[in-house]
Amino acid sequence: MEVAASAGLSAETLRKIETGRAPTPAFFTVSALAVALGLSLDEVAQTCVLVPLAPV
Incomplete structure (x- = not known):
């Protein structure tokens, strides 16, 4: 995968x-x-689509 290699992943x-x-990749990623x-x-x-937090 060229994109992965280019990104160092x-x-x-x-x-x-x-x-x-991996639903929440790190900021660096x-x-x-x-x-x-x-x-x-x-x-x-x-x-990005914002997903509301579930009520506590």
């Missing part, structure tokens, strides 16, 4: 993120993927 880590098995894909963190944030 293993293909398995990227696969886990893509399939939801998100940042590295953004750089590898030519995106700014602002662009990434604009496309």
